[in-house]
Amino acid sequence: MKYLGITLERPKIGVFDFTGCEGCQLQIANKEEDLKDLFDLVEIVNFREISSDRREDYEIAFIDGCITTDSEVARLKKIRKQAGILVAMGACACLGGVNNLRSRFSLSDVIREVYDRHHINTGPVRKVADVVHVDIELPGCPISKPEFEWLVRHLVLGIEPQFPKYPVCVECKQRLNSCVLDMGLMCLGPVTRAGCNAVCPRNRLGCWGCRGPSEEANFESLIEILREKGFTEEHIAERVKFFNAFSGVLNSDR
Amino acid sequence: MNLKIPKHDINLEPFMVGPPDFNRQTVLMQTERGFKSEVVNIVKLTAIEKLFQIRISEPCERENFTFLPGQFVMLELPGCGEVPISISSSPSNREFIGLCIRKVGKVTGMLHRSEPGAMVGIRGPFGTYFPMQKMVGRNILLIAGGLGIAPLRSPIYWVNEHRSEYKDITILYGVKEPGQILFDYQFEEWRKIYDLNLLTIVQNPDENWKERVGLITDLFEDISIDPENTFAIVCGPPVMFKFICTYLANIGIPRQRMFISLERRMHCGMGKCCRCIVGSTFTCLDGPVFDYWTVMNLKEAI
Amino acid sequence: MLFKTITKENFKKMVEGLLEENEVIGPRSRDQDLGGNKIYRFLKINSFEELEMDYTRSYSSPKNYFLPFEEDLATYRLNDKDWEQEIRYTIHPRVIIGMRACDINALLKLDQVMLKSVYPNPYYFARRRNTLIIGLDHEPLEDCFCRSMNTDTVFHGFGLFLTDIGDRYFVAINSDTAYIILNQFDAREVTEEDQERYKTVKKQIESKFKTQVDITILPELMDLEFESEIWKKWGHKCLSCGSCAMVCPTCYCYGIEEDTNLTFTKATKRRFLYSCNLLDFAAVARGHNFRPDAHIRLKYRYYHKFRGFVEAFSQSLCVGCNRCGKACLAGISPKAVIDDLIKTEKK
Numbered sequence: 001m002k003y004l005g006i007t008l009e010r011p012k013i014g015v016f017d018f019t020g021c022e023g024c025q026l027q028i029a030n031k032e033e034d035l036k037d038l039f040d041l042v043e044i045v046n047f048r049e050i051s052s053d054r055r056e057d058y059e060i061a062f063i064d065g066c067i068t069t070d071s072e073v074a075r076l077k078k079i080r081k082q083a084g085i086l087v088a089m090g091a092c093a094c095l096g097g098v099n100n101l102r103s104r105f106s107l108s109d110v111i112r113e114v115y116d117r118h119h120i121n122t123g124p125v126r127k128v129a130d131v132v133h134v135d136i137e138l139p140g141c142p143i144s145k146p147e148f149e150w151l152v153r154h155l156v157l158g159i160e161p162q163f164p165k166y167p168v169c170v171e172c173k174q175r176l177n178s179c180v181l182d183m184g185l186m187c188l189g190p191v192t193r194a195g196c197n198a199v200c201p202r203n204r205l206g207c208w209g210c211r212g213p214s215e216e217a218n219f220e221s222l223i224e225i226l227r228e229k230g231f232t233e234e235h236i237a238e239r240v241k242f243f244n245a246f247s248g249v250l251n252s253d254r
Numbered sequence: 255m256n257l258k259i260p261k262h263d264i265n266l267e268p269f270m271v272g273p274p275d276f277n278r279q280t281v282l283m284q285t286e287r288g289f290k291s292e293v294v295n296i297v298k299l300t301a302i303e304k305l306f307q308i309r310i311s312e313p314c315e316r317e318n319f320t321f322l323p324g325q326f327v328m329l330e331l332p333g334c335g336e337v338p339i340s341i342s343s344s345p346s347n348r349e350f351i352g353l354c355i356r357k358v359g360k361v362t363g364m365l366h367r368s369e370p371g372a373m374v375g376i377r378g379p380f381g382t383y384f385p386m387q388k389m390v391g392r393n394i395l396l397i398a399g400g401l402g403i404a405p406l407r408s409p410i411y412w413v414n415e416h417r418s419e420y421k422d423i424t425i426l427y428g429v430k431e432p433g434q435i436l437f438d439y440q441f442e443e444w445r446k447i448y449d450l451n452l453l454t455i456v457q458n459p460d461e462n463w464k465e466r467v468g469l470i471t472d473l474f475e476d477i478s479i480d481p482e483n484t485f486a487i488v489c490g491p492p493v494m495f496k497f498i499c500t501y502l503a504n505i506g507i508p509r510q511r512m513f514i515s516l517e518r519r520m521h522c523g524m525g526k527c528c529r530c531i532v533g534s535t536f537t538c539l540d541g542p543v544f545d546y547w548t549v550m551n552l553k554e555a556i
Numbered sequence: 557m558l559f560k561t562i563t564k565e566n567f568k569k570m571v572e573g574l575l576e577e578n579e580v581i582g583p584r585s586r587d588q589d590l591g592g593n594k595i596y597r598f599l600k601i602n603s604f605e606e607l608e609m610d611y612t613r614s615y616s617s618p619k620n621y622f623l624p625f626e627e628d629l630a631t632y633r634l635n636d637k638d639w640e641q642e643i644r645y646t647i648h649p650r651v652i653i654g655m656r657a658c659d660i661n662a663l664l665k666l667d668q669v670m671l672k673s674v675y676p677n678p679y680y681f682a683r684r685r686n687t688l689i690i691g692l693d694h695e696p697l698e699d700c701f702c703r704s705m706n707t708d709t710v711f712h713g714f715g716l717f718l719t720d721i722g723d724r725y726f727v728a729i730n731s732d733t734a735y736i737i738l739n740q741f742d743a744r745e746v747t748e749e750d751q752e753r754y755k756t757v758k759k760q761i762e763s764k765f766k767t768q769v770d771i772t773i774l775p776e777l778m779d780l781e782f783e784s785e786i787w788k789k790w791g792h793k794c795l796s797c798g799s800c801a802m803v804c805p806t807c808y809c810y811g812i813e814e815d816t817n818l819t820f821t822k823a824t825k826r827r828f829l830y831s832c833n834l835l836d837f838a839a840v841a842r843g844h845n846f847r848p849d850a851h852i853r854l855k856y857r858y859y860h861k862f863r864g865f866v867e868a869f870s871q872s873l874c875v876g877c878n879r880c881g882k883a884c885l886a887g888i889s890p891k892a893v894i895d896d897l898i899k900t901e902k903k
């Protein structure tokens with residue numbers, strides 16, 4: 001394929017799942033009619049959801065899910081060694097995500113509660129960047145297919161992608177949503193990276209911060225505002241910790 | 255009853271046909287229509303800088319395109335983006351325009367990967383220019399730091415083409431390392447044919463470097479300046495022109511006779527996107543070329 | 557200017573007639589805030605009943621019907637190394653009902669930039685030309701300060717402008733199209749009684765202004781207080797969230813992004829409205845940011861509105877609607893900031 005006279009390489013891609021719901025991989029795999037165009041652009045050599053190929057010569061690795069077990073750590077390190085570019089994909093991989101909720105409880109309690117007496121080998125929830133170097137973080141819970149394709153185009157062109165630096169409020173206002181904070185609901189939109197088109201506030205839910213913090217976000221001011229609006233410390237803490245996107249923001253964590 | 259709001263289809267208006275002329279600022283309406291142009295030649299200058307020679311494809315658009323030294327164009331790679339770039343060739347060259355571009359990001363990076371024959375879009379020219387007419391009969395001191403030499407090539411060509419109208423021409427050119435020097439293949443020609451005095455200086459020399467070592471301001475020791483009769487044109491990083499212009503002002507050159515070119519983020523070139531505002535001034539309309547007096551009075555300029 | 561009156565019943569018929577032939581935009585409410593107040597916005601209406609003529613203030617201004625938040629400026633067909641650019645201006649006749657005097661004045665300010673200065677903007681021009689505006693008077697809210705900005709009345713820039721005088725509207729007529737439409741609904745000449753009632757209503761409106769903002773020496777103050785601590789005080793609270801610029805009827809600046817489809821056969825050049833409070837508004841390649849701090853960016857928002865624009869067009873880029881103040885979670889409003897500036901000056 002050519003673009004502006006430049007012949008585009010067809011990079012080899014692998015998609016790997018770790019601990020997570022696989023929702024992000026499904027995002028890529030759904031709408032089969034578009035997949036052909038994707039295959040024209042990149043060669044998918046390792047992606048359990050859509051093919052039985054298991055080649056190890058991928059140049060770009062997409063990591064889905066967070067890292068919990070020792071064997072996952074080892075597998076991830078191996079992938080890192082092979083991949084020229086490693087992309088953490090989705091809130092679990094980028095932040096720890098929903099899985100992280102269990103970090104609030106003691107690990108042995110969690111194991112007992114979930115697996116009863118079965119023996120299970122699981123460690124603390126870690127985001128990918130806690131274990132290996134991450135080149136690109138593709139945010140979202142789940143990721144969005146258009147944004148994934150946008151990223152793939154950048155990878156094919158060899159251009160560093162620039163995600164929006166500004167917070168969700170910009171998109172929320174552009175969709176003429178009513179601000180849910182005016183309606184008495186909690187929202188982390190002012191400190192969360194935009195790009196999701198404010199779907200949650202659009203549906204009268206506050207933002208939970210799944211896309212991670214916006215750049216140079218003013219947490220202190222937002223938390224002050226939430227307190228003034230009468231939200232309790234517990235309520236604020238619950239929201240802020242939900243996706244593990246804002247560690248160290250609340251004084252109680254420090 | 256007639257309650258339909260009449261349709262005014264501006265796609266059919268006379269001002270929408272024919273090639274746009276960006277020099278007719280107040281009547282131009284086809285603000286986004288670019289001139290499709292071919293990259294006819296690419297000259298690799300350093301590891302990160304290339305000179306792109308670009309020729310507007312449509313003959314009538316090419317003939318219409320005129321600019322003055324110091325003006326810039328918006329260069330577009332469809333699907334990639336659009337960036338402001340100073341014109342680095344002679345205004346009298348009506349065949350192609352030269353753009354000297356450093357690879358720093360998305361658009362410039364893609365451009366560096368392109369090959370001759372690639373098609374790009376250009377809109378312009380935009381912005382203010384160096385007032386070459388005002389300098390007639392005087393000495394001109396051109397001072398460039400790093401990539402700042404790119405916008406200076408246009409006035410250098412101009413001076414050569416009108417050589418008898420100007421007195422002494424001096425170029426001071428400083429870079430960090432010898433490998434960063436641009437257009438050294440033209441230095442001979444500038445000195446011999448253009449009859450101008452060119453002094454270069456580097457901060458970190460290598461074993462082959464025979465000329466001066468130090469900061470660009472050190473070159474002032476090597477020349478004599480007649481403040482009454484000299485105009486200065488300064489291009490380079492902001493820290494540089496602050497030092498230089500202060501020095502020149504102290505030896506008596508009026509601030510209104512020093513010209514610098516400012517850089518800001520730009521998304522339109524037409525005073526609409528506001529991204530280039532410095533204080534209350536639009537860099538794309540009232541600049542990029544400003545006299546130093548004006549710059550000193552701009553909030554947040556330097 | 558011509559004046560007539562139209563009964564509310566006939567006005568209803570007129571709107572219903574307009575609805576049959578055109579797209580009609582008007583104030584509608586969807587949600588309620590904590591205090592039980594309706595939250596209004598300008599949206600497409602499908603029947604007269606959806607139109608809320610007693611609305612207070614729309615949360616966001618109707619500017620997006622003239623300057624959309626996002627718009628494709630050009631599209632391209634790409635093939636190997638060559639491409640073809642295509643530009644189509646959207647021609648979409650429509651009616652907007654219920655715009656306030658301040659909102660129409662805001663458009664007049666945008667006209668200055670978009671139509672009456674260098675490089676007139678064809679996208680805006682196409683929308684402005686194809687929109688019929690039916691304005692509507694109201695009693696100011698507690699925080700409206702349009703009076704101080706001299707934008708509480710409007711004399712042009714609309715088709716019709718309505719003032720409620722009881723059982724009928726007093727109508728100022730400003731375009732031929734509007735005149736023809738109005739006359740199909742038994743609009744009657746203004747009687748002496750109408751005129752008296754109109755005067756009374758106008759007086760009533762005038763008496764309701766509560767908020768004043770002193771802008772007499774504001775342009776100079778912006779320079780004198782350039783280094784003032786008050787910028788840091790407010791900037792410290794600012795979330796750099798851009799809400800103020802998005803809801804503002806006069807903010808117009810933008811960014812451009814280009815993208816292709818997955819097969820690199822089509823490309824678009826897209827404009828999206830931006831805000832000078834956003835982190836990378838003035839950032840350039842390789843990480844340099846000319847306005848790195850929230851308080852500097854906030855200062856420049858005010859600098860553009862009350863100094864830069866005044867210099868260029870002899871008027872401020874603010875109509876006193878206080879939408880930004882309402883939308884700002886951090887409580888930053890022009891009234892509060894300007895009062896602060898004036899106070900520091902007096903000290």
Ligand SMILES: Cc1cc2nc3c(=O)[nH]c(=O)nc-3n(C[C@H](O)[C@H](O)[C@H](O)COP(=O)(O)OP(=O)(O)OC[C@H]3O[C@@H](n4cnc5c(N)ncnc54)[C@H](O)[C@@H]3O)c2cc1C
Binds near residue numbers: 341357359842
């Ligand atoms: C008047 C003027 C003349 C210039 N002349 C030259 C020249 O002759 N040669 C040269 O190499 N460079 C020049 N530049 C700088 C050049 O415009 C930037 O390097 C270029 O925009 C970077 O784009 P990018 O997409 O590669 O970088 P990215 O970092 O990917 O930038 C993304 C976007 O940010 C904006 N942007 C980023 N940096 C700048 C910047 N410095 N100035 C303006 N907009 C920016 C652009 O809109 C760009 O598309 C000039 C800038 C101005 C304002």
Ligand code: SF4
Binds near residue numbers: 172178179
């Ligand atoms: S609902 Fe949330 S995202 Fe939307 S404007 Fe309010 S705070 Fe911002």
Ligand code: SF4
Binds near residue numbers: 193197207210
């Ligand atoms: S609004 Fe917040 S939680 Fe919802 S998708 Fe966007 S970033 Fe995620």
Ligand code: SF4
Binds near residue numbers: 801806857858860
């Ligand atoms: S005040 Fe800021 S956001 Fe508004 S138009 Fe000016 S630069 Fe843009």
Ligand code: SF4
Binds near residue numbers: 880
């Ligand atoms: S700055 Fe605020 S008060 Fe002024 S016009 Fe904009 S939104 Fe209204």
Ligand code: SF4
Binds near residue numbers: 800885
């Ligand atoms: S002033 Fe308020 S609305 Fe504007 S960017 Fe700052 S916090 Fe957001």
Ligand code: FES
Binds near residue numbers: 520524539
């Ligand atoms: S570049 Fe858009 S206003 Fe100057």
